[in-house]
Amino acid sequence: MINYAVILASGKGERFGSEVPKQFIKICAKTILEHSVEIFEQNEKIDKIIVVITPEYEQMANKVLSKYKKICKILCGGKTRKDSSYIGINSIEETEANVLIHDCARPLLSQNTLNKCIACLEKYDAVSVAVPATDTIIEVENDYIKNILQRSSLRNIQTPQCFRLSLIKKAHEIAKDDNEFTDDCGLIMKHNMGKIKIVESDNPNIKITYPCDIAYVEEFFNKIIKNK
Numbered sequence: 001m002i003n004y005a006v007i008l009a010s011g012k013g014e015r016f017g018s019e020v021p022k023q024f025i026k027i028c029a030k031t032i033l034e035h036s037v038e039i040f041e042q043n044e045k046i047d048k049i050i051v052v053i054t055p056e057y058e059q060m061a062n063k064v065l066s067k068y069k070k071i072c073k074i075l076c077g078g079k080t081r082k083d084s085s086y087i088g089i090n091s092i093e094e095t096e097a098n099v100l101i102h103d104c105a106r107p108l109l110s111q112n113t114l115n116k117c118i119a120c121l122e123k124y125d126a127v128s129v130a131v132p133a134t135d136t137i138i139e140v141e142n143d144y145i146k147n148i149l150q151r152s153s154l155r156n157i158q159t160p161q162c163f164r165l166s167l168i169k170k171a172h173e174i175a176k177d178d179n180e181f182t183d184d185c186g187l188i189m190k191h192n193m194g195k196i197k198i199v200e201s202d203n204p205n206i207k208i209t210y211p212c213d214i215a216y217v218e219e220f221f222n223k224i225i226k227n228k
Helices: 032-041 055-064 081-089 111-120 165-174 184-190 211-227
Strands: 003-009 048-053 071-076 098-103 126-132 138-141 144-148 155-164 197-200
Touching (some): 032 111, 055 071, 111 126, 111 155, 126 184
Parallel strands (some): 003 048
Antiparallel strands (some): 138 144
16 A cells, blocks of 8 residues: 655744744754655655645745655645645545655654554554653642542653554545544543554654753764764
8 A cells, every 4th residue: 555654844833933944944954844754755665755835935945855765745735734634644645555744853863763663554444653751640630630540551642643544535525523632542532433553662762842852862862874
């Protein structure tokens, strides 16, 4: 079955506080967008890449990404992450395919984790990367602790989040007028559309959110360069 990567790069990065969206910030001479695209470009099991970009930066994205052969579409995103994901998956013309939806702001995804996700799609209709929660998570009500959750059963969900195309398309159609979601797995869970298999990441796979995250990612890439 054909494997599509849908890279969501349409955020404005308001928490990051830069003049341009964070996906165009350079780390080790390449933009975050390039680093994330290269993960999928270099994987032999990924057939096509769709990039969903901030509309105002479509021209810049086309220029930066012109060298990547697997990119089949660069699309303008919507107002929310859910809208942008919907735009990406609905641009796929095949009746059925595997779709791996990834946040551009996670440029440290390893090839091993990506391969595990693709392998799981042979058996499961929905797969997501997650890592064990390292902090104790509390539930709060009126500024007081209401409940302390058992950390052993908690995970921090990441991307890629991977689906059979027909399943995630149906989920988006059902939730078309519902914006109470932070990711695509939430669509599947709310409407009881199936179980989601978890793949544990074998590296940090952090999401770049604040300027301090840049230094961490840069150090990670520099270590890879030194070890080559």
